[in-house]
Amino acid sequence: xxxxxxxxxxxxxxxxxxxxxxxxxxxxxxxxxxxxxxxxxxxxxxxxxxxxxxxxxxxxxxxxxxxxxxxxxxxxxxxxxxxxxxxxxxxxxxxxxxxxxxxxxxxxxxxxxxxxxxxxxxxxxxxxxxxxxxxxxxxxxxxxxxxxxxxxxxxxxxxxxxxxxxxxxxxxxxxxxxxxxxxxxxxxxxxxxxxxxxxxxxxxxxxxxxxxxxxxxxxxxxxxxxxxxxxxxxxxxxxxxxxxxxxxxxxxxxxxxxxxxxxxxxxxxxxxxxxxxxxxxxxxxxxxxxxxxxxxxxxxxxxxxxxxxxxxxxxxxxxxxxxxxxxxxxxxxxxxxxxxxxxxxxx
Numbered sequence: 001x002x003x004x005x006x007x008x009x010x011x012x013x014x015x016x017x018x019x020x021x022x023x024x025x026x027x028x029x030x031x032x033x034x035x036x037x038x039x040x041x042x043x044x045x046x047x048x049x050x051x052x053x054x055x056x057x058x059x060x061x062x063x064x065x066x067x068x069x070x071x072x073x074x075x076x077x078x079x080x081x082x083x084x085x086x087x088x089x090x091x092x093x094x095x096x097x098x099x100x101x102x103x104x105x106x107x108x109x110x111x112x113x114x115x116x117x118x119x120x121x122x123x124x125x126x127x128x129x130x131x132x133x134x135x136x137x138x139x140x141x142x143x144x145x146x147x148x149x150x151x152x153x154x155x156x157x158x159x160x161x162x163x164x165x166x167x168x169x170x171x172x173x174x175x176x177x178x179x180x181x182x183x184x185x186x187x188x189x190x191x192x193x194x195x196x197x198x199x200x201x202x203x204x205x206x207x208x209x210x211x212x213x214x215x216x217x218x219x220x221x222x223x224x225x226x227x228x229x230x231x232x233x234x235x236x237x238x239x240x241x242x243x244x245x246x247x248x249x250x251x252x253x254x255x256x257x258x259x260x261x262x263x264x265x266x267x268x269x270x271x272x273x274x275x276x277x278x279x280x281x282x283x284x285x286x287x288x289x290x291x292x293x294x295x296x297x298x299x300x301x302x303x304x305x306x307x308x309x310x311x312x313x314x315x316x317x318x319x320x321x322x323x324x325x326x327x328x329x330x331x332x333x334x335x336x337x338x339x340x341x342x343x344x345x346x347x
Contacts, residue, residue: 001025002032005346006131007320008058012050016323018346019058021127023135024120031079031138032071033087038129039064039155039313040339041185042246043089045327046269047117056117062129062341063089063115066144066154076138084144086303088157089293091115091126091136105140106165106292129154130323132346142300145307152312155185155338156303159313161294163190163242164302166265167197169291170240174198179234179241179257181225183210186244186267188337189313191217193302194242196309202238204230207333231256236284238262251276255286263287313338319345 001022008019026032044061046052065087069079079085093100094110105112113120116128128134144153163186172178178199180190187203194201195218202221203214211222223230231253238257243249246268255264255276262284266274276288294302306312314337318326326339 004132006060007323008060009048010058021131023133024122026071026073028073028075029138030073030135031069031076031141033067033085033134034070035065035067035129035132035134035343036150037066037154038062038341038343040326041158059117060127060130061116064154064158065129066150078138085141086144086153086157087136087141088299089115091140103295103297105295130341132343140296142303145303147307148312151315151317151340154340155313159186160189161299161302162186162267164193165294165298166242166291167194170263172197172199172240176239179204179238181241181243182245183214185338188217190242191219192311246270248272252280255280258284258286260284263289266290315340317342
């Protein structure tokens with residue numbers, strides 16, 4: 001057992017405070033990671049504030065983890081001490097269901113063990129990346145290419161793969177027109193990845209001040225979602241829409257942008273159920289879909305793809321004492337584009 005410093009919250013909307021947590025002793029296939037940076041995902045806020053109604057306190061969030069291997073179990077074959085690695089939203093799964101066997105662990109139908117707010121195989125609660133160290137089975141660890149700085153790599157373990165997976169699955173590439181709805185933590189990575197895949201990229205957002213950054217990162221076009229002309233001009237012209245916004249939207253309005261066989265893919269969790277007129281789906285044989293992060297192999301594929309194309313998250317580094325302030329700023333939309341905690345400040 002290893003004792004490490006962390007930041008936890010003990011009730012919905014309670015401030016974060018220091019906590020000492022236990023990390024298990026290394027098993028044969030375990031890797032000990034000294035965490036360097038931990039991204040702040042909107043999902044962290046959902047759980048910290050118990051918005052899903054299933055948070056177990058004390059909660060140590062964080063599933064965008066980047067660091068360096070500091071210890072390995074006796075049978076570890078994939079990593080060595082000193083390797084640059086990361087961990088995403090899950091640290092284990094059943095390994096036996098069809099999804100796991102297909103390398104799609106994010107859709108595990110057995111027991112998927114999340115990086116935090118879950119229960120590990122040892123029966124103890126899992127704690128996330130707002131901490132100094134973490135112990136994870138080597139099969140759920142991903143290598144970080146040398147060309148991606150650790151601070152810029154951390155958000156890619158959730159935000160990056162969550163947009164990469166649907167872009168890859170629905171065939172973003174040359175000849176495809178892709179719209180990224182929301183130019184934030186996920187959206188700014190989605191733009192870079194879709195552009196690198198060869199697609200024509202359109203950003204839909206409500207803030208005009210994001211236009212220059214969107215174009216800099218690879219968008220071909222920037223449109224305001226508050227402008228009725230956007231929906232008239234783009235009606236029936238978009239092949240794939242990736243929605244990165246966890247807010248209530250008029251789904252009929254956005255589905256109307258889809259071309260023949262176009263797909264609207266939702267990555268967020270709006271407060272209200274999604275609703276759409278069935279006739280809107282019949283027109284152009286449109287589809288509405290959802291997606292969950294990505295499998296371990298796909299996450300590694302995403303990291304390697306991003307390294308090849310010079311893609312990384314754009315981040316604002318904060319100290320552990322600034323977590324509450326960062327949460328408030330995320331909710332105000334006041335971040336470019338992802339907050340990342342420097343875990344050295346946990347000292």
